[in-house]
Amino acid sequence: MANYKYHILLCGGTGCTASESPKIKANFESILAEKNLTDDVQVVATGCFGFCEKGPIVKILPDNTFYTQVKPEDCREIVDEHIIKGRKVQRLLYENPEDKAHISDSKHMGFYKKQMRIALRNCGFIDPENIEEYIARDGYKALATVLEQNDPMATIDIMKKSGLRGRGGAGFPTGLKWELCRKNEADQKYMICNADEGDPGAFMDRSILEGDPHTLIEAMAIGGFCIGATKGLVYIRAEYPLAIHRLQVAIGQAREYGLLGDNIFGTDFSFDIELRYGAGAFVCGEETALIHSMEGKRGEPTFKPPFPAQEGYLKKPSNVNNVETFANVPVIINKGWEWFSSIGTEKSKGTKVFALAGQINNVGLIEVPMGITLREVIYEIGGGIKGGKKFKAVQTGGPSGGCLTEKFLDTPIDYDNLIAAGSMMGSGGMIVMDETSCMVSVAKFYLDFTVEESCGKCTPCRIGNKRLYELLDKITKGQGTMDDLDQLRNLSRVIKDTALCGLGQTSPNPVLSTIDNFWDEYVAHVKDKKCPAGQCKALKQYVIDPEKCKGCTACARNCPVGAIKGTVKMPHEINQELCIKCGTCIEKCKFNAISII
Amino acid sequence: MEKIKSLADLKKKREQLQSMVGLRENGDNAENLVQIKVAMATCGIASGAKQTMEAIIEECKNQNVQAVVTQTGCMGYCYAEPTVEVKKPGNDPIVFGHVDVQKAKDLVNKYILSNEILEGVIPVNYEKIETK
Numbered sequence: 123m124a125n126y127k128y129h130i131l132l133c134g135g136t137g138c139t140a141s142e143s144p145k146i147k148a149n150f151e152s153i154l155a156e157k158n159l160t161d162d163v164q165v166v167a168t169g170c171f172g173f174c175e176k177g178p179i180v181k182i183l184p185d186n187t188f189y190t191q192v193k194p195e196d197c198r199e200i201v202d203e204h205i206i207k208g209r210k211v212q213r214l215l216y217e218n219p220e221d222k223a224h225i226s227d228s229k230h231m232g233f234y235k236k237q238m239r240i241a242l243r244n245c246g247f248i249d250p251e252n253i254e255e256y257i258a259r260d261g262y263k264a265l266a267t268v269l270e271q272n273d274p275m276a277t278i279d280i281m282k283k284s285g286l287r288g289r290g291g292a293g294f295p296t297g298l299k300w301e302l303c304r305k306n307e308a309d310q311k312y313m314i315c316n317a318d319e320g321d322p323g324a325f326m327d328r329s330i331l332e333g334d335p336h337t338l339i340e341a342m343a344i345g346g347f348c349i350g351a352t353k354g355l356v357y358i359r360a361e362y363p364l365a366i367h368r369l370q371v372a373i374g375q376a377r378e379y380g381l382l383g384d385n386i387f388g389t390d391f392s393f394d395i396e397l398r399y400g401a402g403a404f405v406c407g408e409e410t411a412l413i414h415s416m417e418g419k420r421g422e423p424t425f426k427p428p429f430p431a432q433e434g435y436l437k438k439p440s441n442v443n444n445v446e447t448f449a450n451v452p453v454i455i456n457k458g459w460e461w462f463s464s465i466g467t468e469k470s471k472g473t474k475v476f477a478l479a480g481q482i483n484n485v486g487l488i489e490v491p492m493g494i495t496l497r498e499v500i501y502e503i504g505g506g507i508k509g510g511k512k513f514k515a516v517q518t519g520g521p522s523g524g525c526l527t528e529k530f531l532d533t534p535i536d537y538d539n540l541i542a543a544g545s546m547m548g549s550g551g552m553i554v555m556d557e558t559s560c561m562v563s564v565a566k567f568y569l570d571f572t573v574e575e576s577c578g579k580c581t582p583c584r585i586g587n588k589r590l591y592e593l594l595d596k597i598t599k600g601q602g603t604m605d606d607l608d609q610l611r612n613l614s615r616v617i618k619d620t621a622l623c624g625l626g627q628t629s630p631n632p633v634l635s636t637i638d639n640f641w642d643e644y645v646a647h648v649k650d651k652k653c654p655a656g657q658c659k660a661l662k663q664y665v666i667d668p669e670k671c672k673g674c675t676a677c678a679r680n681c682p683v684g685a686i687k688g689t690v691k692m693p694h695e696i697n698q699e700l701c702i703k704c705g706t707c708i709e710k711c712k713f714n715a716i717s718i719i
Numbered sequence: 720m721e722k723i724k725s726l727a728d729l730k731k732k733r734e735q736l737q738s739m740v741g742l743r744e745n746g747d748n749a750e751n752l753v754q755i756k757v758a759m760a761t762c763g764i765a766s767g768a769k770q771t772m773e774a775i776i777e778e779c780k781n782q783n784v785q786a787v788v789t790q791t792g793c794m795g796y797c798y799a800e801p802t803v804e805v806k807k808p809g810n811d812p813i814v815f816g817h818v819d820v821q822k823a824k825d826l827v828n829k830y831i832l833s834n835e836i837l838e839g840v841i842p843v844n845y846e847k848i849e850t851k
Contacts, residue, residue, distance in 0.1 A: 125776060125777075126742065127742075127772070127776065127788070127790075129742055129743055129746075131743070183742055183743045183746035183747075184742050184743070184745055184746035184749065184787040184788070184789055185746065185749075185787070185789045186746045186747065186749060207759070207760070207792055208759055208789065208790040208791040208792050209792055247740070247743060247747075248740060254736045254739060255736070255739055255740055257729070257732055257733055257736055258733060258736035258737055258739045258740045258741075259740055260733070262723075262729055263726075263729060263730075263733070266725070266726035266729045267726065269726075270725075270726045378722075379722060379723050380722025380723050380724065381723060387723065387724060387725050387726065387728075387729070388724040388725050
């Protein structure tokens with residue numbers, strides 16, 4: 123084995139791959155070959171580092187240097203300066219926004235300081251397509267320990283005591299789920315992984331699958347052993363091609379090493395995993411719909427009970443867990459439940475991965491201990507609001523969640539606090555909004571999504587959500603009445619109470635939470651016919667200030683619909699009937715004469 | 720591929736593979752480990768710094784010393800090349816001059832393992848602005 127002196131790790135996640143990380147890898151390899159350094163320097167494509175805002179990321183070890191926004195043409199300078207001469211390339215280091223100083227070690231960066239990586243422990247550290255690197259990081263040790271002990275109930279007990287709760291959103295205790303499934307006798311049971319990540323803006327499951335696929339395989343085998351299943355199934359959306367590829371490679375390697383298949387670790391336990399592809403329907407994240415989709419039926423939910431633990435895939439007892447939940451399992455076995463349960467809050471243990479998105483400086487993937495406050499996440503890790511604008515709200519829980527306002531900034535984040543605040547944990551999407559976001563439009567956006575994704579089986583969801591959407595649409599067009607606001611509330615409650623599955627039961631949440639937290643904004647749309655954030659097209663007017671207009675004709679010449687009239691060197695005017703509110707005139711005006719009212 | 724048949728098998732395999740990620744793990748935990756910097760500018764390389772670095776890495780491996788070995792630019796002591804800076808956790812860094820292959824081994828065995836100062840220590844005559 124070559125005795126490498128340097129490792130160049132570069133992000134091979136979907137985001138950085140899109141910004142040419144494969145080309146960066148190829149460049150490094152060819153430059154190193156040209157300089158005869160291939161035995162001294164190893165180039166490794168890893169999973170996501172999380173700091174997607176500054177990607178592509180290149181990390182050099184052992185001196186722990188973190189380069190950001192690296193371009194393929196920067197490779198030569200990194201090799202010449204850093205690898206050969208030992209001098210860091212200053213211009214590619216992360217610049218601390220506060221004092222503009224360059225920071226080379228990621229541990230000193232605000233983005234990483236408050237993070238704690240359990241589920242993401244190997245992402246950005248190992249080569250996901252190399253099982254040996256996973257084994258070198260204590261991989262499969264938890265599975266071996268569990269099989270050697272040969273006491274499924276003891277393992278379930280560890281999971282229960284650890285306090286691990288489902289990371290898919292609902293937060294059901296994992297150990298208890300396994301125990302319930304174990305109790306049901308059957309000739310065949312199934313351990314199912316829900317990798318149908320559907321929340322807009324959430325990508326934690328994809329990143330784990332892309333960065334550390336073996337952790338999922340190991341955890342599913344442990345779970346399978348505990349509930350008495352010999353078969354594992356991963357339901358993954360076909361739109362995650364890189365995750366599917368890495369998972370397939372990992373499953374192949376695990377079989378080759380005897381870590382999947384018959385008589386694992388020389389015991390009586392046999393377990394294998396197959397993939398099932400989903401078409402990317404949001405409702406298929408609901409476990410009964412997911413199971414039907416895997417059976418080749420329509421992806422529609424059915425009433426519970428029977429729960430999957432009683433009658434699941436092919437009517438056999440099945441257990442469904444989310445990817446991130448699984449990723450915690452091997453660590454809990456290796457480090458003990460005492461360790462795990464010492465992290466987090468009273469009822470929510472461990473960490474949670476969040477996908478930070480929206481109007482925030484550091485967009486990316488983060489993992490933080492439960493109980494951290496939104497303020498720490500948004501301002502310390504996320505680096506605050508983009509362009510120095512004012513924070514307005516953060517949306518958690520995707521289309522099932524709600525918006526949290528400034529008053530919740532210091533609330534510790536855990537399952538129960540988020541629900542008490544009118545939102546939910548969800549799978550961990552966190553969309554940050556600034557003062558320019560219109561909350562009625564935000565609610566409308568989510569309803570548009572649920573209307574599209576509703577399977578149509580039950581009336582409240584199929585018709586109710588459509589009606590909610592129409593009411594919101596009416597309000598954003600300035601045609602709403604105060605009665606409509608009452609209607610929104612009543613209808614939301616009815617849908618929540620009567621819908622069949624989790625999708626419908628939670629779909630009105632974005633409406634309710636925005637009405638509760640931003641009542642004035644709704645009233646402004648209805649009574650004053652104004653959108654305070656200036657987002658709703660129908661409610662804004664572009665006007666030319668005759669004092670400032672010099673009659674240069676730039677606006678009139680560029681207006682796509684010919685709505686601006688006027689003679690040269692005389693103030694122009696906008697015909698409001700014709701104006702489509704595209705904003706071109708504002709961009710073209712050199713005299714700041716046009717404003718939105 | 721030989722299948723892994725037991726926990727003991729897995730542990731053995733892990734030990735063999737440890738070195739694959741050892742350098743990364745150490746780099747991640749550098750402040751708690753011995754950090755060794757070998758000056759590798761032109762003068763250093765001409766005086767054999769490459770061999771010195773190889774010898775240090777080799778000896779650390781043989782003696783099971785968890786260390787982060789990196790190269791650095793010219794330290795300015797061209798008269799004493801190859802020069803090596805060693806920082807043990809909790810101690811001030813010490814720069815050793817004229818570190819040939821034999822002295823490199825001594826450095827690991829005597830200074831790092833048994834705290835015995837070798838000859839050729841270059842006294843600190845500068846102040847450093849610690850970069851983050």
